[in-house]
Amino acid sequence: MNACLIRDFIKHAGETVTIRGWVANRRSSGKVSFLIIRDGSGTCQAIAEREAMGDLYEEIRRLPLESSVTVTGQVVEEPRSPGGYELHATGLTILQKSEEFPIGKKEHGPDFLLGIRHLWLRSPRQIAIMRVRDALVRYVREFFHRNGFTLIDTPIFTTTVGEDSSNLFSVDYFDLGKTYLSQTGQLYLEAAIFGLGKVYCLGPTFRAERSKTRRHLTEFWMVEGEMAFFEHRDNLELQENFVSFIVQNTVRECADELRKLERDIEPLKRVEPPFHRVSYDEAIEILRKNGSDIEWGSDLGGDDETIITNLYDKPVFIECYPKKVKAFYMKQHPERPELVMCADLLAPEGYGEIIGGSQREDDPEILLKAILDNGLDPERYGWYFDLRKYGSVPHSGFGLGIERTLSWICGLKHVRETIPFPRMLYRAYP
RNA sequence: UCCUCGGUAGCUCAACGGCAGAGCGGGUGGCUGUUAACCACUAGGCUGUAGGUUCGAGUCCUACCCGAGGAGCCA
Numbered sequence: 001m002n003a004c005l006i007r008d009f010i011k012h013a014g015e016t017v018t019i020r021g022w023v024a025n026r027r028s029s030g031k032v033s034f035l036i037i038r039d040g041s042g043t044c045q046a047i048a049e050r051e052a053m054g055d056l057y058e059e060i061r062r063l064p065l066e067s068s069v070t071v072t073g074q075v076v077e078e079p080r081s082p083g084g085y086e087l088h089a090t091g092l093t094i095l096q097k098s099e100e101f102p103i104g105k106k107e108h109g110p111d112f113l114l115g116i117r118h119l120w121l122r123s124p125r126q127i128a129i130m131r132v133r134d135a136l137v138r139y140v141r142e143f144f145h146r147n148g149f150t151l152i153d154t155p156i157f158t159t160t161v162g163e164d165s166s167n168l169f170s171v172d173y174f175d176l177g178k179t180y181l182s183q184t185g186q187l188y189l190e191a192a193i194f195g196l197g198k199v200y201c202l203g204p205t206f207r208a209e210r211s212k213t214r215r216h217l218t219e220f221w222m223v224e225g226e227m228a229f230f231e232h233r234d235n236l237e238l239q240e241n242f243v244s245f246i247v248q249n250t251v252r253e254c255a256d257e258l259r260k261l262e263r264d265i266e267p268l269k270r271v272e273p274p275f276h277r278v279s280y281d282e283a284i285e286i287l288r289k290n291g292s293d294i295e296w297g298s299d300l301g302g303d304d305e306t307i308i309t310n311l312y313d314k315p316v317f318i319e320c321y322p323k324k325v326k327a328f329y330m331k332q333h334p335e336r337p338e339l340v341m342c343a344d345l346l347a348p349e350g351y352g353e354i355i356g357g358s359q360r361e362d363d364p365e366i367l368l369k370a371i372l373d374n375g376l377d378p379e380r381y382g383w384y385f386d387l388r389k390y391g392s393v394p395h396s397g398f399g400l401g402i403e404r405t406l407s408w409i410c411g412l413k414h415v416r417e418t419i420p421f422p423r424m425l426y427r428a429y430p
Numbered sequence: 431u432c433c434u435c436g437g438u439a440g441c442u443c444a445a446c447g448g449c450a451g452a453g454c455g456g457g458u459g460g461c462u463g464u465u466a467a468c469c470a471c472u473a474g475g476c477u478g479u480a481g482g483u484u485c486g487a488g489u490c491c492u493a494c495c496c497g498a499g500g501a502g503c504c505a
Contacts, residue, residue, distance in 0.1 A: 029468085030461040049462080065455095080463065100440080105466045106454045107442060111497050167503075184505095209503055210431070222505060301501080344505095353505065401505030415505095426497080 007041035009075050009085040018072040019044070019087065022122070023098075025105070028061045035063070037071060037087075038122070046071050046087040053089065060092060066122070068095040110416070117421055118430045128257035129417055132250060133406055137202070139249040140223050140402075143242055144200045149225065152192040152199045154185030156206075160380050167207045169218075181206035186397060187329070187384055189226035190360060193395055194387065200225045202402075212425050213302075214414040215352065215404060219423035226397035232331075232341040232359045235396035236317055239345060239355055240273040243315060243400070247271045250409055263411035267313070267349055275345070276316040283308060283318050299325040305352045315354075317343040328370040330358040331394075345398075351408040357398025364388035 004017035021039030028034065031050040036043055050057045063069075072091040077084065102116055103123065113120045120126055144151070157171065157179040173179040185201040192199045202223040209216060227238065251258065251268050258265055278286070283304075287294050290307050294300070300308075300318065309316060320339045323332065330340035342358035361367045364385055371378050378385075406418040416422040421430065 025466075027464045027467050028461085029464055032462050032464075034464050034467085036465090045465085047463080051462095078463095080465085082465065100456065102440070102455090104441060104455050109442075109498085112441070205505080207504070211501095211503065212498085213500065213504095216504075220505065299503085356505065399505065404505055 004075075005041040006037070006039045006044045006083075009044060009083070009087075012075045013077055013085065014075065016072065016074050016090070017087075018070055018091075019046075020070045020095075021068070023063055023065055023067045023069060024122075024124075026061075026063060026065065031057075033057070033061045035060070035069075035071070035089075036082075037069070042083070043124075044083055044085060044087055045081045046073065046089050046092075048089045048092065053092065056092060059094070063094070064098045064100060066098040066101040068098070069093060070095065110414075114416065114422070114427060115429070121420060124260065126417065128254075128260045129406070129410055129412070130420065131257050132254045132261075132410055133402075133418060135253045136246060136250045136406055136409065137402065139246045139253075140202065140400075142249075143245045144225065147198070147238075149198045149200045150192075150196045152185075152189055152196070152201050153203065154182065154188040154201045156182045156204070158182045160187055160384060167209050169206050169208045183207055184222070184399060185224050186226065186399065189224060189397060190387055190395065191383070193226050193228040194391065197229075198225070198227045210425060215407075217403060217415055217419065217422055217424055220415075220419070221402040222399045223402060224397060224399040226395065228393055228395045230359075230396040231394050232319075232343070232396060235357055235359060235398060236275075236277065236319075236343055237273070239317075239343075239357060239398050240275045240315070243275075243345065243355070243405075244272050246405070247409060258410065261410050261412075263409075268409065270314050272314070275314055276312050277319055277343075278308065278316055279319050280321045280339070286311070297322050297324070302352065305346050306350055309346045309348050309350060309352065312348060314348055316346050316348075318346065319343045323370075326358070328374040328376065329360050329367070331361045332363075332366055341396075347405070347408045349408070349411075351404065353401075354404045354408065355398050355400045357396065359394065359396040362388060362392045362394055364392070 002017045004012055004019055006019055019037060019039055021037045023035055024038040024043055025036035026033065033048045035046040035048060037046050048057065048060045053060055070093045071087060071089050073087040073089040076086055076088055078086045103119055157173060159179055167183065169181040170178045171181060182205055184205060189199050189201055200223060203221065204219055205222045206219050208218065247268055251265050283300065284294060284296050287304050287307055292304055292307065294304060320333060321342055323338055323340045326340050326342055330342045333339035333341055340358060344353050345355035346352055347354045361370060367388060368378060371381060403415040403418040407415045412418065416424065
């Protein structure tokens with residue numbers, strides 16, 4: 001058997017080959033059946049004629065969708081066929097005749113599709129999104145590799161709270177009592193910079209937020225970077241180079257997939273440094289001029305983010321938020337102690353926050369006060385204080401949400417399609 | 431936790447308080463180049479659950495369950 005991937009048809013024109021895959025669609029016209037075969041590398045049209053197939057023809061013309069088959073035939077260049085090539089079948093083996101497949105050719109609702117996510121992943125659109133996800137993650141790793149970062153795999157069971165204690169999933173941990181699923185790898189990355197300088201992690205994070213919106217999952221993937229001797233300004237420059245790199249490379253590599261997703265890539269092509277920088281003070285001013293009744297001191301809401309991103313045609317940083325709305329580890333502003341040296345990066349086209357980052361507080365006394373002000377237990381942060389005792393240096397870092405970034409790149413309405421098996425407030429199956 | 435919208439055939443949706451329907455999918459038959467193929471016929475229903483109003487409820491009222499979008503919170 002001359003086994004062949006559909007992707008490689010172009011190299012096998014005229015040859016007789018065998019493909020192995022699934023019946024993605026079927027049409028028939030009397031004595032000719034057209035089978036659309038998907039094999040994981042691509043899809044092609046296979047032609048089965050009554051004369052060539054003999055007794056098997058009757059079974060072929062009523063083969064249920066998603067039946068698994070091998071098809072042997074000649075690869076022929078054919079402009080009428082989707083893909084430009086087709087397979088003229090001389091033999092076909094049915095590996096399994098599928099039961100009636102629940103996903104049809106017309107539209108379905110989200111509840112139905114999410115309940116059969118294990119089957120939905122076979123759809124052309126979902127296949128395209130998973131390919132873009134693969135490319136995006138690959139370029140994330142490539143960027144860090146090229147820029148001298150070392151991968152540090154941070155723990156998922158944690159005892160120190162990274163962000164907000166109310167959003168933790170707790171797990172019974174033998175005789176040690178409760179541990180929590182990681183909300184961030186940041187605190188552990190901070191420990192690693194003292195040996196490795198620039199480090200990053202990429203993995204799942206968990207937040208027990210009772211959020212039901214197009215931007216939220218309870219389990220999502222985050223890539224975080226942490227850099228010794230990086231101050232606030234260096235941090236933002238790195239982030240804009242990073243985002244530009246991953247967006248440009250992913251868009252270039254996944255042109256076919258993005259076309260299938262009907263994503264207009266012109267706005268993505270403009271994602272080049274420098275990004276806009278707006279201070280929190282300026283943001284409040286802009287918002288109040290645009291009809292928002294936001295008060296200085298409160299965090300920006302979803303509508304506020306939309307107003308600001310609509311003013312710019314590429315991502316925009318909002319810098320230096322009030323200390324009281326941000327996490328305890330952010331460095332206090334040198335001139336204005338009510339602010340911290342942080343920035344959120346908002347993606348354009350209404351996609352909103354994709355990065356949160358900051359310079360970290362390297363002064364142990366200010367850090368202790370911040371932990372107490374946030375109602376956290378300093379005893380649990382003993383190891384974290386050590387990092388401020390043994391050669392503390394200025395350092396900064398950031399975290400980028402893979403699903404939100406992918407949702408933006410693919411132009412999707414909801415992050416649930418960007419991860420193979422989404423975990424949401426009311427959904428943990430399949 | 432709160433606000434808004436929804437739940438009718440396997441799926442997507444119609445139906446003025448008055449006989450519960452269509453498209454897709456399934457079944458049967460037809461068609462030699464189809465492109466979500468097409469044409470004909472056909473099966474398929476405790477209208478989310480429990481009460482109530484009414485001569486009569488898918489439709490109006492109450493409670494609950496489930497889902498979607500959003501707020502808060504966040505990547």
